[in-house]
Amino acid sequence: MNAFVLNRHGRMVFPSNIIPELDFSTMETLEQLDSVIRRDFETKAPSGTEILERVRTGGYATRYDLMRDMALNLFWANRFSITMYEKRPTRWRDLPRSRSDVFLPVLEPWEDGEAKVSGVQQAYPQLPSRWDSPCEDRVFEVLFDVFANRRHHASTLPAVKPTVAEFLEQPGNLTFRLPDYDPDYPVYDYDDILDVDEDVPELTALHRWAMVLHNQYPWERSKVELAAAGDLRDDDWVVAFHPRDKEVRAFLRRLRAQAAPRHAPTARESRPPVRPYPAVDVRQRFDVLPRLEALAAVHGDQACSNEDLIRNTAYNWSPMSAEEISSKTGIEQRRYSSLPLEELALQAAEAALAKAGREPEEIGAVLVATCTSSRLIPSLATYLCGQLGMHQVYAAYDIIAACAGMPYGVAEATRLLQEVERPVLVVCVEKFSDKIGNVRTSRMIFGDGAAGLVVGPAPEGAGTDFDVMKTYASGPASEVNSILWPNPEFDNNITVFGPQVKALAGRYLTQMIEEISALPHPDGGEGSLLDSVELIVPHQANKTMVIGLAERAGLTADQLYFNIERVGNTSSASIPLAIHDAVRDGVITAPLRVFAPGFGAGAVAGYAVMRVDPAVVAVQSAPVPQDGASAPAVREPNGSAQGSDGVQEAFG
Structure with a gap:
């Protein structure tokens, strides 16, 4: 993922900049993961409340500035799912109940979500374009479709999701419920994302971000709701989380084993040599x-x-x-x-x-x-x-x-x-x-x-x-x-x-x-x-x-x-x-x-x-x-x- 590639326009692209992936082979503790996640996602991402406040106080100078904050907020909301898990819509009746590697996220409703969505929707057309109005409108359409149908609060999400059995221990736990699911729901292909080529470099990057975020929710988003465990029916679809690769599986096993963290030794104070080294x-x-x-x-x-x-x-x-x-x-x-x-x-x-x-x-x-x-x-x-x-x-x-x-x-x-x-x-x-x-x-x-x-x-x-x-x-x-x-x-x-x-x-x-x-x-x-x-x-x-x-x-x-x-x-x-x-x-x-x-x-x-x-x-x-x-x-x-x-x- 770290190497560069050339897209069909002959442009250099760095896939690791576009699709967040972490190397879990190096991680031993939740504290270490939390440090990486906070540095990569949280320190740059505004909350929905902060976005709404900037909208109300005129804090955005252009449409691009608003869209950039929307994208960063959505990356933060997906910080664990995008780096650790693969999302698989599954009928409730078909979901394994006892496996240790199938998880269901416990979600909380997005506080004041309707006000935040409405604020962004009203603010965007009133802001001036930064570079290219038609391009910015295209990117906003993709981003807003994800942002407007967000259902859950982001700050309370844990890295380690509960297994299905653990989820069921609390009948009031909420998770995604889809009334139906189309496995052919359109998503952007990997090459589609690489081949984006807008005239403005900043918009090229933002367009790719929007496409990656769209792919995080490959279903009819407007129909999704949060449902309690006790209300799920056999024909409902839920979004099961599976470890994305063997390194994530191994990391989760290490967490269960509760390995003691390693502490680096403290370095001594440096002292100059007893005499200089001559040239x-x-x-x-x-x-x-x-x-x-x-x-x-x-x-x-x-x-x-x-x-x-x-x-x-x-x-x-x-x-x-x-x-x-x-x-x-x-x-x-x-x-x-x-x-x-x-x-x-x-x-x-x-x-x-x-x-x-x-x-x-x-x-x-x-x-x-x-x-x-x-x-x-x-x-x-x-x-x-x-x-x-x-x-x-x-x-x-x-x-x-x-x-x-x-x-x-x-x-x-x-x-x-x-x-x-x-x-x-x-x-x-x-x-x-x-x-x-x-x-x-x-x-x-x-x-x-x-x-x-x-x-x-x-x-x-x-x-x-x-x-x-x-x-x-x-x-x-x-x-x-x-x-x-x-x-x-x-x-x-x-x-x-x-x-x-x-x-x-x-x-x-x-x-x-x-x-x-x-x-x-x-x-x-x-x-x-x-x-x-x-x-x-x-x-x-x-x-x-x-x-x-x-x-x-x-x-x-x-x-x-x-x-x-x-x-x-x-x-x-x-x-x-x-x-x-x-x-x-x-x-x-x-x-x-x-x-x-x-x-x-x-x-x-x-x-x-x-x-x-x-x-x-x-x-x-x-x-x-x-x-x-x-x-x-x-x-x-x-x-x-x-x-x-x-x-x-x-x-x-």
Whole structure:
């Protein structure tokens, strides 16, 4: 459910944003479920009383605002039935009385329901249209048909419904009664919902919401009433609730077993190390000097624009426009891949080897930096070895350093060079698009992509492409846990806690700038190591945030290169993808010194001050949609633009 699909209009759609589903395999207690439900449904949903009050006080500016509240209210009223149960109209005489997995909801009449329905019905035509009056009228017709025939009060619904036997213990219990039931009552097909394509992105999302809510009541709603248990007749139809899948069944069994909740241990207060860790001067520290032989990139083949996000607005998102997403993040689009993570990594590895002119048997070690692999055995690195035909390497393993993956990878490759004295393949790869679910902040930021680097031993008498390296990790537990995946509290989707991320990024960026400002010019020139830097290519976390943090650390925005507005945040792949794009776009046209800082999940960070020669970059042509795996198209840089002097002028 979490992956994206393309509908028949070629529009990107996220099914998990439209059809609420929770991963019950992660839930142990009702308290945990209640936390998820309240966050996803209640905090955004107005009650019927609140809707009526806003109607009476002129609280709605447009028809869209009113309809959005109606939809959120209906999602709240269906919060458990839509996530836990399948509704099956059944004749009362045919309903099992003793099964433990067949339930009947106990309902209470909707307080002042007639007044709330009447208020909405009278208010809608008096409000101005927000964008498209005919479209809004169509959506209102679907929504109001559900809203107007709602019978029950929402706030008293329990997650665990009574079994039929438990329902019958109280003759006064009320439940749905249908005088008849048509199994062919029209509902919207899954593809119908995906294929909605209104001119206004916000109305596309709202129309889909209305269709999903319509499908929650697939019967003649105007004839439904609440009937007491003692008044049900054999030919009456009732709405039986059945667990929607085996995970819900297992969750209900766990509740009956009353398993004790697990409590996470309390973290100790973080304390700084007994002495600072110095940056690694590559020339002084290592005998085998590293050289960047090749860098290749693989972008996602599908562009997901900010408008695409708004078309896929989930029921639990706060209102936000495409322009606001751009303002908050600096991102206009993010790129997603239709390929699995393994194929992305393989394409990047093959392209890097081809650019370096290296055969697989020449490679001494393979390192994969990723935080989105679900592959544990074999590791992604060893999987690549097998796919590339490497009969034996000295070492192959994955590095989970998230957004510092590239600095960690080249630092580890340099250490391995001392032992193997042959090239190390480093692949930085991420696929976030199928791990986001309906989490708004994550969907705004993350993208997919991969990059391959070949770090080999410099020839005898030649210098290194890497001046200084440094890695860091840890901090306060709140920063260590600032980005989580999988996160049971967010239905196992990746979640970002913004203030904590900003705190760790600011802390590390300030520390990095102070460190390289105190180091000497690597070529013996005047000034510091920072003064020798010609271009800063930071981890592409959030353009707005990084610029603000960089300015606080004493840098200026024109010293930084960003490609995040076109590709999103690709974590470990973000720095090498940005270097590739800087070459492709003519920002880097001659060898120059780059400062590449990364920081992120786990409170990890790292940087490399390195020489980037555009001649070693396999420049990928503009990404195009593809149906299957294929090697990335590459072209050589044309070298027609200015050299590093021009970059210095452009970037300060």
